[in-house]
Amino acid sequence: MPVRILGMLGVSPPQEGSNVHIIAGGISPEWVVKNAREHESAGYDEVLLGYYSTSADGFSTAMYAGCHTDRLSYLVAHRPGRILPALAARKVATIDRYLTGRLSLHIIIGASDADQAEEGDFSDKNTRYERGAEYLDVMRQIWTSNKPVDYEGRFYKVLAAKSDVKPFQTPHPTLLFGGSSEGALQMGAKFCDTFATFGEPLKETSDRISDYRRRCAAHGRPASFNVSFRPIIADTEGKAWDKAHAILAEIQGKPVPKSEAASASLGNRRLVDLAARGEIHDERLWTPIAAAVGGQGNTTCLVGTPEQVANALLKYYELGVHSFLLRGFNPEVDVTEFGRELLPRLRTGAALIDKATSETVAGRPAA
Numbered sequence: 001m002p003v004r005i006l007g008m009l010g011v012s013p014p015q016e017g018s019n020v021h022i023i024a025g026g027i028s029p030e031w032v033v034k035n036a037r038e039h040e041s042a043g044y045d046e047v048l049l050g051y052y053s054t055s056a057d058g059f060s061t062a063m064y065a066g067c068h069t070d071r072l073s074y075l076v077a078h079r080p081g082r083i084l085p086a087l088a089a090r091k092v093a094t095i096d097r098y099l100t101g102r103l104s105l106h107i108i109i110g111a112s113d114a115d116q117a118e119e120g121d122f123s124d125k126n127t128r129y130e131r132g133a134e135y136l137d138v139m140r141q142i143w144t145s146n147k148p149v150d151y152e153g154r155f156y157k158v159l160a161a162k163s164d165v166k167p168f169q170t171p172h173p174t175l176l177f178g179g180s181s182e183g184a185l186q187m188g189a190k191f192c193d194t195f196a197t198f199g200e201p202l203k204e205t206s207d208r209i210s211d212y213r214r215r216c217a218a219h220g221r222p223a224s225f226n227v228s229f230r231p232i233i234a235d236t237e238g239k240a241w242d243k244a245h246a247i248l249a250e251i252q253g254k255p256v257p258k259s260e261a262a263s264a265s266l267g268n269r270r271l272v273d274l275a276a277r278g279e280i281h282d283e284r285l286w287t288p289i290a291a292a293v294g295g296q297g298n299t300t301c302l303v304g305t306p307e308q309v310a311n312a313l314l315k316y317y318e319l320g321v322h323s324f325l326l327r328g329f330n331p332e333v334d335v336t337e338f339g340r341e342l343l344p345r346l347r348t349g350a351a352l353i354d355k356a357t358s359e360t361v362a363g364r365p366a367a
Contacts, residue, residue, distance in 0.1 A: 042339020129183030268295030
């Protein structure tokens with residue numbers, strides 16, 4: 001299958017220098033349009049719109065940016081439970097229609113209890129996953145059923161729920177999720193389409209893929225994967241490492257937001273533990289920035305020339321990862337540079353792997 005490449009869209013210009021987070025801040029409509037179009041011109045397939053309890057609404061931003069782009073899709077981070085699932089089903093279907101299928105959802109339960117409390121949610125994480133599973137179940141039934149839906153669970157009850165508007169996409173927009181806890185994996189395997197995770201070494205990634213495929217198979221469902229990296233590239237490997245260390249020094253000079261540093265996310269702890277095992281894994285997977293920010297922000301990096309980084313990504317592609325979230329630390333520069341130097345190499349390499357695989361399956365030797 002063709003590789004799918006995602007970036008990330010903020011709603012206002014980033015701060016000067018290196019940025020770990022681009023979600024917060026007021027809205028600049030001009031920036032949203034500019035950066036969305038830059039991603040589209042650079043060859044990205046989709047952009048993630050992140051979520052904080054204080055951030056701009058992702059659905060509204062997707063609609064606005066989508067009206068100013070032609071091809072780019074929008075992955076909206078969405079916390080189940082903020083609105084009722086029947087309303088959410090209609091809302092998502094409506095936007096998917098307006099954007100002619102350029103919408104998907106990244107289901108997030110919320111790693112920080114403090115961030116949840118700001119929106120009035122005081123449930124614990126396990127409860128949020130149980131509630132999220134019911135929420136997704138109701139939404140999916142309303143999207144796909146040809147008759148009114150009756151549902152009664154621990155958290156939600158609907159009688160004769162239906163939507164006059166069905167999603168543009170069949171059977172519904174792609175549902176991604178992230179998380180390392182048992183609750184996350186159970187919810188995702190049963191109700192989501194793609195497991196989105198952070199960049200780990202190849203061995204750990206292969207193990208996670210195998211485990212998640214078994215979980216999906218238990219529900220008779222296929223598994224797909226997205227992995228996030230922060231590429232740091234330059235025309236020579238030496239310059240790329242110099243650039244990486246300069247970014248690290250700049251980030252180390254900035255305070256880590258308290259709400260982020262205090263997060264109890266299992267995924268964040270995995271990245272911190274990975275960094276403690278060593279700075280470099282698999283030749284160019286680099287972890288010091290992840291360590292510096294407490295595992296926040298999907299901050300494991302791939303460092304090298306564009307060809308070296310593309311080849312590193314293709315090793316994950318061969319494991320079965322066919323979607324990548326690739327963003328740097330300076331959106332005003334990195335989007336264009338990645339589009340020029342990195343994305344074409346990644347797409348070409350993935351196509352060659354697909355060709356060799358199809359020829360092998362067909363019984364012909366790969367050229």
